[in-house]
Amino acid sequence: MKRVGIVGNGPKGQLPTLLDYQEKMDFWIGADRGALYLAEQGITIDVALGDFDSVSENEYSIIEKYAKVFDKHPVMKNQTDLEIAIDMGIEKEASEFYLFGVTGGRLDHALMNIQLLYPLLKQGKRAVIIDQGNYMEMFEPGVYSIEPEGYSYISFLSFTPEVAGLTLSGFLYPLENQTIHWGSSLCISNELSQKKGTFSFCKGILILVKSFDAV
Numbered sequence: 001m002k003r004v005g006i007v008g009n010g011p012k013g014q015l016p017t018l019l020d021y022q023e024k025m026d027f028w029i030g031a032d033r034g035a036l037y038l039a040e041q042g043i044t045i046d047v048a049l050g051d052f053d054s055v056s057e058n059e060y061s062i063i064e065k066y067a068k069v070f071d072k073h074p075v076m077k078n079q080t081d082l083e084i085a086i087d088m089g090i091e092k093e094a095s096e097f098y099l100f101g102v103t104g105g106r107l108d109h110a111l112m113n114i115q116l117l118y119p120l121l122k123q124g125k126r127a128v129i130i131d132q133g134n135y136m137e138m139f140e141p142g143v144y145s146i147e148p149e150g151y152s153y154i155s156f157l158s159f160t161p162e163v164a165g166l167t168l169s170g171f172l173y174p175l176e177n178q179t180i181h182w183g184s185s186l187c188i189s190n191e192l193s194q195k196k197g198t199f200s201f202c203k204g205i206l207i208l209v210k211s212f213d214a215v
Contacts, residue, residue, distance in 0.1 A: 002026050004094035006085045007101045008113070009033030009054055014104035014131045018043055021100075021130075027092060030067070031081040033059075034101045039066040047071055047088060050081035082113060086120065097127040104131065118159070118205065135210040141165075143200040148192050151210035156180070156187035156199065163204035170197025 005025040007018065009032045018041045030038045032050030039045065039062050048063050049071035055063065064070075073084060082102060089097055097120055102113035113129070117138040120127040129136040135151060138159060146154065156166065158180050168175040172191040180186055199208075 001096060002092070002094045003096040003098065004029060004089040004092065005098045005100065006031060006082065006089060007034030007037050008082045008085075008099065009037075009050075010101040010109070010131075011104040012037060012101075015101055016130055016132050017041070018100060021098065025098065027089070027094065029085045029088060030063070031085040031101075034081075035063045035067060037101060039063050042066075044068065047085075049073065049085055049088065051075045051077070080109070080112065083116060086116060090123070090125075095125060097125060099127065099129045100131070102129055102131075103134070114207075121205070133212050137208050139201075139206045139208060141202050141204070143198060146192070146197050146199060146208075147195065149210065150212070152212040153189045153191060153210070154197075155189060155209045155211070157207040157209070158182055158184070159205040159207050161204075163201050163206050165200070165202035166206070167200045168197065169199075170194045 004027045033054040035048035045067040048067035
């Protein structure tokens with residue numbers, strides 16, 4: 001099982017402490033300004049890629065000190081730097097993708113980055129988005145266990161028009177064989193009532209979000 005950490009160029013203030021994840025990762029990719037964020041935390045960058053249109057000459061020199069490989073791309077291209085980084089992770093045969101610096105800022109980028117979880121899911125990869133106060137993952141039908149891992153709230157949203165047969169056990173607000181649709185707030189801001197819970201469903205694609213309120 002190979003884990004890749006990919007850091008995008010979302011707002012720096014939305015990043016968690018990347019050093020907390022350093023030992024979990026087998027490979028780090030910095031996408032554009034994301035490479036600078038890795039360098040600023042003293043993390044060796046296996047590949048720094050992108051058009052680097054968002055970094056200054058001085059910032060580029062900082063990246064150079066920590067990057068093993070540079071993979072420069074033109075500004076005019078048909079993919080975002082993040083999607084190129086994900087493709088590289090696939091080429092490196094990663095089975096788990098942890099995406100940082102991909103939320104906050106522009107809504108078009110954030111929504112696109114969330115959608116990038118879907119093709120990874122269909123390829124059998126695990127893909128997670130993590131920012132300063134949130135953890136997001138996408139699931140196909142099945143039965144799953146869940147722990148809070150320091151987060152206060154757990155929400156479920158339908159990525160497809162509907163998710164059928166959703167059952168939540170071990171939650172403050174349990175659920176039994178329910179269908180949720182686009183635009184439903186039924187499963188927002190739930191909490192675990194014990195140390196571990198389970199969720200299951202039989203149809204659709206489900207988004208799980210763990211979160212806590214910003215201080």
